[in-house]
Amino acid sequence: MTTTGRGASGTVNPSSAMVTPGFTWSPGRAFWVVAALVSALFYLFGKDWLPKWALSYPRQWNLPLKTEIGVFMNWLVEDATLGPISFQEFTRGVAWLLEWPLNAATSVLATGLMSGPGSSAVQLLPPLSWLAVIAVVVAMGHYARSRGLAALVGGCFLYLAVFGQWHSAMVTLASIVIAVPIGIVGGLAVGIAGYRWRGLERLLTPLLDLMQTIPIFAYLVPILFLFGFGPVAAMIGTIIYAMPPMVRITMLSLRSVPGELVEFGRMAGCSRRQLMWKVLVPAARPGLMIGVNQVIMLSLNMVIIASMIGAGGLGYDVLTSLRRLDIGGGVEAGIAIVVLAVALDRLSDAYARREPRSGSPTRGGLLKRHPWTVTCLLVVLGTGLAGLVIPAFQTYPAQWQITTGNGWSDLVKWINVNFYDALEAIKTALLLNVLIPVKRFLLAMPWAWVTLLLTVGAWQLAGTRLAALVLALCAFIIVNGQWPKAMVSVYLCGISVVIASLIGISAGIVSAPRPRLWQTMRVVVDTLQTLPSFVYLIPVVMLFRVGDFSAMIAIVAYSVVPAIRYTVHGIQKVDPQLIEAGVVSGCTRRQVLWKIQLPLAMPEIMLGINQTIMLALSMLVITALVGTRDLGQEVYIALTKADTGRGLVAGLSVAFIAIIADRMIAAGVARMRRRLGVDA
Amino acid sequence: MKRAPRPFGLAATSLLALALSSTAALSAVESEDPIKLTLHDWTGQLITTQLMGEVLQKAGYNVDYVQADYIAQFAGLKTGDLDVAMEIWETTGRDAMDEAIATAKVENLGETGMQAIEEWWYPEYMKEKCPGLPNWEALNDCAEVFSTAETAPKGRYLGGPVTWGGYDDERVEALELDYEVVHAGTDAALFAELESAYQRQAPVLLWVYSPHWATAKYKGEWVEFPAYSAECYGDPATGINPDMAYDCGKPRGPIWKVAWSGVKDKWPGAYEAIKAFNVDNDEMAEMIVKVDLDGQTVDAVVAEWIAANEDRWMGWIGQ
Numbered sequence: 001m002t003t004t005g006r007g008a009s010g011t012v013n014p015s016s017a018m019v020t021p022g023f024t025w026s027p028g029r030a031f032w033v034v035a036a037l038v039s040a041l042f043y044l045f046g047k048d049w050l051p052k053w054a055l056s057y058p059r060q061w062n063l064p065l066k067t068e069i070g071v072f073m074n075w076l077v078e079d080a081t082l083g084p085i086s087f088q089e090f091t092r093g094v095a096w097l098l099e100w101p102l103n104a105a106t107s108v109l110a111t112g113l114m115s116g117p118g119s120s121a122v123q124l125l126p127p128l129s130w131l132a133v134i135a136v137v138v139a140m141g142h143y144a145r146s147r148g149l150a151a152l153v154g155g156c157f158l159y160l161a162v163f164g165q166w167h168s169a170m171v172t173l174a175s176i177v178i179a180v181p182i183g184i185v186g187g188l189a190v191g192i193a194g195y196r197w198r199g200l201e202r203l204l205t206p207l208l209d210l211m212q213t214i215p216i217f218a219y220l221v222p223i224l225f226l227f228g229f230g231p232v233a234a235m236i237g238t239i240i241y242a243m244p245p246m247v248r249i250t251m252l253s254l255r256s257v258p259g260e261l262v263e264f265g266r267m268a269g270c271s272r273r274q275l276m277w278k279v280l281v282p283a284a285r286p287g288l289m290i291g292v293n294q295v296i297m298l299s300l301n302m303v304i305i306a307s308m309i310g311a312g313g314l315g316y317d318v319l320t321s322l323r324r325l326d327i328g329g330g331v332e333a334g335i336a337i338v339v340l341a342v343a344l345d346r347l348s349d350a351y352a353r354r355e356p357r358s359g360s361p362t363r364g365g366l367l368k369r370h371p372w373t374v375t376c377l378l379v380v381l382g383t384g385l386a387g388l389v390i391p392a393f394q395t396y397p398a399q400w401q402i403t404t405g406n407g408w409s410d411l412v413k414w415i416n417v418n419f420y421d422a423l424e425a426i427k428t429a430l431l432l433n434v435l436i437p438v439k440r441f442l443l444a445m446p447w448a449w450v451t452l453l454l455t456v457g458a459w460q461l462a463g464t465r466l467a468a469l470v471l472a473l474c475a476f477i478i479v480n481g482q483w484p485k486a487m488v489s490v491y492l493c494g495i496s497v498v499i500a501s502l503i504g505i506s507a508g509i510v511s512a513p514r515p516r517l518w519q520t521m522r523v524v525v526d527t528l529q530t531l532p533s534f535v536y537l538i539p540v541v542m543l544f545r546v547g548d549f550s551a552m553i554a555i556v557a558y559s560v561v562p563a564i565r566y567t568v569h570g571i572q573k574v575d576p577q578l579i580e581a582g583v584v585s586g587c588t589r590r591q592v593l594w595k596i597q598l599p600l601a602m603p604e605i606m607l608g609i610n611q612t613i614m615l616a617l618s619m620l621v622i623t624a625l626v627g628t629r630d631l632g633q634e635v636y637i638a639l640t641k642a643d644t645g646r647g648l649v650a651g652l653s654v655a656f657i658a659i660i661a662d663r664m665i666a667a668g669v670a671r672m673r674r675r676l677g678v679d680a
Numbered sequence: 681m682k683r684a685p686r687p688f689g690l691a692a693t694s695l696l697a698l699a700l701s702s703t704a705a706l707s708a709v710e711s712e713d714p715i716k717l718t719l720h721d722w723t724g725q726l727i728t729t730q731l732m733g734e735v736l737q738k739a740g741y742n743v744d745y746v747q748a749d750y751i752a753q754f755a756g757l758k759t760g761d762l763d764v765a766m767e768i769w770e771t772t773g774r775d776a777m778d779e780a781i782a783t784a785k786v787e788n789l790g791e792t793g794m795q796a797i798e799e800w801w802y803p804e805y806m807k808e809k810c811p812g813l814p815n816w817e818a819l820n821d822c823a824e825v826f827s828t829a830e831t832a833p834k835g836r837y838l839g840g841p842v843t844w845g846g847y848d849d850e851r852v853e854a855l856e857l858d859y860e861v862v863h864a865g866t867d868a869a870l871f872a873e874l875e876s877a878y879q880r881q882a883p884v885l886l887w888v889y890s891p892h893w894a895t896a897k898y899k900g901e902w903v904e905f906p907a908y909s910a911e912c913y914g915d916p917a918t919g920i921n922p923d924m925a926y927d928c929g930k931p932r933g934p935i936w937k938v939a940w941s942g943v944k945d946k947w948p949g950a951y952e953a954i955k956a957f958n959v960d961n962d963e964m965a966e967m968i969v970k971v972d973l974d975g976q977t978v979d980a981v982v983a984e985w986i987a988a989n990e991d992r993w994m995g996w997i998g999q
Contacts, residue, residue, distance in 0.1 A: 221752060229748050229756045310747035319721055322868045324893070324972045325875050413879050420880055428829040538868055542876035546838060546864045547830070625865040633842065636865070640843040641776075642752045 028460055035453055043444045054446040062481040069645035077225045091226040098178075099232050105174035106231075109133070110167060127170070129383040129394045130161045136380075137343065139372040144350035156343035161396040163403065165314065165336040172313035173340065175306070176299050179235050183243045183295040188288070190243075191250020192276065201251060208244040213614070213658040215621040215632065216241050216305055217639045218651025224309060225644075234311035242298035246291040253287025254280055289352030296348055297530070300341045304532045314340075315532070322538045328408040334535035341530040412539045420543065427549050435548055438495060442487045447478050450487075454660065462667035469663065473656040482653040488630040490657065492548060492623070493616040496555035500612050503556070504563020505605060509593065511564075512571035521564065529561045533622050541626055551623035559615035566608025570601030599676065603669050610665040617658045631657075711946050714744035716763045718753050722867070723971050723978070724891050724964055728792065729766045730982045732957055738986075739997040741950050751776050751843075758785040760940045764954060769796045770933025771889070772844050777938060787941045789951075791934040793958035794891060798846065798930050800837065800903040801888035803874075805881050807901075814904045816855065816929075819885075823858040826885050835859040838873055838886035841866055846887065847913070847926045854924035855905075859885075874898065891964045893972035905929030949997070956996035 046055065080087035107113045113125040128136075134157045141150035160169040194201040216237055223240075227233040257280050265279035281288070307315025314333050321329030387394025451474040459467035477486050511518045537554050544550045574597050582596045598605075620632030627633075631650050638647030715736060717729050733743040746762060754776050756762035768777050780786040802813060809825050812818025819826075819835070826835030837859045839848045848861045864870040870886060871894055877884035878898055888894055888902070905928055911918040912928040919927035937954055944951045967985065970976045986993065 221755070224752055225755055228761050229746055229753070307747070309749060309752070312747060316721075316747065320723075323721060323871075324723070325868070325871055416876050416879050420876075420882075424829070431830060538872045541869045541872040545828070545876075546862055546869050546873055623865075626869045627841070627863045627865040629863075633865070637843050640749070640751050640841075642755055 031456065035456075039445065039449070039453075042446065042449065043441050046444050046446065050446060054448065055444070057447055057478055057481060057483055059481060061479065063479045065480055066643075066645035066649050069648050070643065071645075073222055073225070073644040076222075088226060092228060095227040095232045095236070098182075098235065101178045102175060102231060102235060105177050106171060109174045109177075110170040126384065126387060126394055128380060129387050130166055130396045131383040131393060132376075132380040133157060133170070134161070136376050137347070139376050140347055141350070143372055144347060144354050149346060149350055153343040153347055156339040159339050160336055162401060163332050163336065164396075164398070164401040165317070165333060166396055168312070168314045168317050168333065169336050169340060172303055172311075172315070172337070175231060175235050175238070175311055175313065176296070176340075176344070179238045179242065179299050180292075180295055183239050183299065184246055184292055186239070187243045187246025187291065187295065188250050191247045192254070194247065194251045195254040204247065204251075208247055209659055209662075210652070210655050211240060211244045213617065213655035214648075214651040215618065215635050215654055216302070217621050217635045218647040218654075220305075220309055220639055221642050221644045221647060230310045231312065234306035234309050237309070238299050238302040238306055241302050242295045245294040245298065249287055249291035249294070250284075253284035253291075256287070257283045286352065289348070292352070293345060293348050296344050297341060300337060300344070300530055303337055304534055318532055318534055322534060325538065326409070327412055327539060328404045328406060330535050330538065331408050332404060334531050337532060338527050338530045342526060345526075412542055416542055423543055427544055431549055435491075435495060435552070439488065439491045439548075442491045443484065445487075447483045451475070451478070454664075458660075458664055458667070461664055461671065466663055466667060470660050473660055476656060477653045480649050480653065482631065482634070482650060485629070485631045485634055485650070486653055486657060488628070489617070489620055489632065489654065492551060492628060492630060493555065493613065493620065493657075496552050496559060496616050497609070497613050499552070500556045500560040500616070501563050501609050504560045504608065504612065505567050507560075508564045508567025508605075508608075509571065509598075512568045518568060521568075525561050525564055528557060533558050533619065534625070537622070537626060546627045548628060550626050551628045554623055554626070555616050555619045558619050559612045562608045562611030562615065563605075564608075566604045566611065567601065570604025570608075571597050573604065574600045603673050603676070606665060606669045606672065610662060610669075613661045613665070614658055617654055617661075620654060709740045709950075710948060712742055713946070714742040715943070715947060715950055716744045716746050716761070718748040718756075718762050718765045719745050720748070720750050720767070723893065724968050725767045726978050727964065727967050727971065727982060728794075728959070730978055731959070731985060732764070732766055732954060734982055734986050735957070735993045735996060736950055736953060738993065739949060739953060739999075741947060754780040754786065757938065757940050758783060760942050762940065763943050764789075764937070764939045766937055766957075767792065767794075768936045768938050770936065771796045771798050771846075771931065773936075774933075775845075777936065780938070785941050787939055787944065789937040789939050789955045791958075792937055793960050794935045794964055795932055795961055796889065796891075796935050797902070797932050798840075798887065798889040799905070800885060801900055802885050802903065803878055803881075804899040804901065806883060806885075809883065814901050816857075816903050816905045819903065820856075820858050826859070826883050831860040831862075833858070835885065837861050838870060838884070839863045840870060840887040840889075844887075846930060848887070850924070850926040851905075854919075854921045854927035856921070891961050891968060893968050896965060896969045897973055903929075908932070952998065953996045958996075 042050070052058075077088055082090050085093075107125075108128055110127055112123040112127040114121040115124050134154055137157055138150045138154040141153040160166050190204070194204050219240070220237060223233050223237050227236050261279060261283055262275070265275045270279060303311070303313065303315040304318060305315070307313060307319060314337050317333035318330050318337075321327075321333060383393045391397070451471065454474060455467050455471045458470040477483055507521065511521045533554050536557065537550070540550045540553050544553065578596055578600070579592055582592045587595065620628070620630060621635055622632075624630075624632040624636040631654050634650035635647050635654070638644070638650060717733055719726055719729055729745065733745065736743050746756075748756060748762060748765075750773065753762055753765055757765060758780060768774075777786075777788070781788055800816075802810075806825075807813050810818055810822035812821055823835035824833060826837070827833060828836050830836075835858060837848065837852070837857075839861045840846055840863070842863050851857070852859050852861055864873070864886075874884060874886060874888075874894065876882075885903075888900075906912070906920060908929045908931045909918070913925055913931075916923055916925045919925075921927040937957065939951070939954060943954075967981050970981045971978055
């Protein structure tokens with residue numbers, strides 16, 4: 001489960017601004033000192049001195065973009081045509097095509113082969129029995145790597161059966177099994193096209209940025225209009241969300257195939273197609289597999305949101321359990337998602353690294369040549385037939401299921417009754433001393449001033465192009481009347497990112513040199529990344545009430561993951577000889593850490609923080625569910641009112657905040673790398 | 681749309697049984713296409729919808745259940761992607777429903793018989809700490825009791841998600857209540873706070889609606905505001921505050937059934953049955969409690985109702 005280095009995609013211009021080592025007094029530095037003073041003045045006296053339009057952008061200056069998008073959507077859905085057929089007929093056709101494989105997968109895994117419409121449908125064939133599915137994944141685990149992996153994935157699937165999550169998990173698995181290959185193949189195709197034609201890549205890069213940063217709620221409504229209601233629309237949403245990393249990684253890893261190899265392929269007389277499929281793609285395979293892994297993980301992240309528009313499955317179970325405040329039910333279904341993610345992640349990883357084994361017999365009986373395939377087929381058939389007589393072979397018997405029951409609810413109740421006052425005290429202190437002042441400060445800044453500072457900062461980091469981009473993106477947020485909500489978003493994410501980075505970097509520093517601890521940490525990190533945040537959001541609300549503080553905890557819990565991962569990665573990557581040199585020249589352990597490891601790991605750590613920011617922004621929509629008043633809430637309101645224009649404008653504003661942060665950090669990292677003399 | 685996996689043999693026999701038993705019924709229905717009923721994420725709605733679905737199946741119709749968002753579903757109802765939505769609340773769905781009906785592609789099939797109540801609510805134990813309740817005028821005396829560190833000295837009232845509307849901010853202003861309105865983002869967050877406060881017997885004042893399991897699980901009362909009238913909302917001069925509207929309680933109103941306008945011609949019999957559907961609050965509350973608090977499945981509760989009320993639903997399908 002590696003996170004992609006999005007930052008690497010940022011454009012890097014040789015800095016036109018000052019690169020002055022040491023603490024000399026330069027105009028750049030002077031500017032920021034003055035800026036800080038002016039900001040402080042605005043905070044203290046802005047309300048009295050400044051005209052009203054400087055603080056809140058007047059409504060009558062807004063562009064009517066929201067309405068225009070709404071009109072455009074209506075036209076697209078109702079009147080647009082592609083030659084003889086209407087656009088909607090075209091998209092419905094696509095949905096109809098996708099429905100076939102999805103129905104097939106659902107039949108095999110969950111419902112069995114049904115015939116007839118609606119409720120009069122009858123089951124012609126039962127679905128794969130639970131034993132058969134477990135046998136197949138165990139076989140895949142063994143084939144891909146080892147007995148250990150087989151036991152792990154087998155155990156994961158056994159959890160689903162034992163905790164009564166089987167049926168829902170299979171519905172979810174069915175949509176994953178279809179969405180993931182489409183995401184991979186589509187991503188690969190687009191990526192290859194982008195590799196061949198530079199122009200296309202330039203077009204793709206901003207589009208991919210938007211696909212990854214616009215909250216999915218913002219475009220759910222148009223998807224529903226165009227593709228109809230139900231699992232297929234949910235699956236299309238999943239694919240849109242999960243595909244971008246595959247495209248990026250494809251382009252990146254094809255580019256990084258050594259030139260000699262390509263040259264060699266040409267000399268050997270490869271055609272263009274052969275060069276691609278016999279040389280480039282196999283050589284780029286390790287990179288591509290990271291993309292595959294990302295597609296799987298992101299698809300599973302979408303399970304909850306997909307269930308809101310009709311995908312059913314585990315996401316639906318999580319939502320309904322929590323609506324009943326059945327915390328145990330929500331946790332069990334949530335862990336089922338984690339378990340599914342872990343099993344698929346480890347399997348795909350093992351397939352990626354698998355070396356063809358020598359010495360497997362090529363002669364002998366069918367059983368000898370394909371022991372696993374034959375065994376699986378036998379188990380599928382055997383349990384299927386046995387299931388006709390003894391249902392336990394087909395469906396895991398309900399009386400053997402176990403459940404944590406009220407354990408989780410009781411735990412939360414115990415904490416609530418015994419520790420509420422202590423928690424409340426901590427919360428109040430943080431709110432009054434940190435959160436509220438920061439919020440007031442940001443809201444007191446005039447929009448033009450913040451835009452100016454950002455633009456100057458961008459110019460210093462990477463020159464005029466970045467400055468122009470930042471200016472344009474800020475202007476979009478301003479003229480669409482999203483500025484105050486954007487500032488609330490920045491405040492909530494900003495504080496969360498600072499806390500998540502502090503926790504994440506410390507945790508990374510502690511666990512990097514200790515392999516045992518890192519093993520445990522990985523489990524925690526994997527869980528945090530895949531457990532739907534809704535599961536812990538409700539207990540958090542019970543302990544901390546509705547409000548910004550609960551939202552902050554949820555954001556920190558989710559976005560701390562890359563900060564940990566990248567810190568560990570960065571520290572482990574530091575050349576051991578340099579540490580050796582430090583130790584020899586008499587550094588204490590603390591000095592080794594602060595003078596050698598951390599500075600050298602800084603570019604990776606910054607990339608981690610960049611990812612932390614991205615994840616924090618992506619959580620805004622989820623935290624809207626506990627009542628924040630920011631861009632996330634705006635997107636959520638637009639969703640429930642089916643207002644495409646409003647949702648997309650707010651969604652784009654979130655995306656633009658993300659892009660500004662990403663580009664500026666990327667430029668900063670590039671500068672830092674040059675100064676440290678580490679080449680990217 | 682959960683279909684319990686069944687063993688092959690059983691399926692085959694039931695196919696035979698179905699073929700024998702349903703020929704008479706099926707010949708009576710106008711179209712064998714499944715009628716698509718929407719499911720949302722609250723238990724009452726699941727029960728209502730599956731009750732209707734069961735009854736339609738008894739009449740020989742094919743039904744299909746589709747997960748859809750409460751408001752977003754209107755897009756589907758307009759095109760006929762979805763056919764029937766069984767619970768549109770006067771209090772939360774009115775605007776979306778009116779907008780859809782105005783296009784003439786969606787039709788209101790009348791009341792479900794259930795009445796939606798939404799109002800400020802407090803647990804019973806709060807009456808000790810604030811003796812003047814349920815009269816709304818007592819609220820200002822108790823603002824301190826209901827306050828938290830962030831809102832003090834004002835009281836804290838936890839409103840519903842912004843999308844539910846409800847005009848609570850306006851109400852607080854018009855009635856000059858010393859309260860701050862905090863909006864929960866979802867239903868789940870709203871009741872999570874209630875559960876937490878109830879466990880500690882701590883002060884809480886929030887938006888509760890009925891029919892819902894909360895009114896069965898927690899003992900408490902609705903605040904009594906000046907009674908709602910259309911004029912009170914529409915005309916500032918009416919009511920206690922001569923300068924502002926919304927100086928009264930929230931409207932109570934029916935829960936409606938709506939359908940795609942094509943249902944009438946495609947399945948006339950089903951159309952009549954859906955129009956005839958009627959259950960009341962007490963009946964529904966009892967079923968919701970069985971599911972959410974006693975842990976029975978929706979299917980079981982629906983089956984029980986169907987078995988016990990044969991006369992009623994036979995009447996709906998005209999037999």
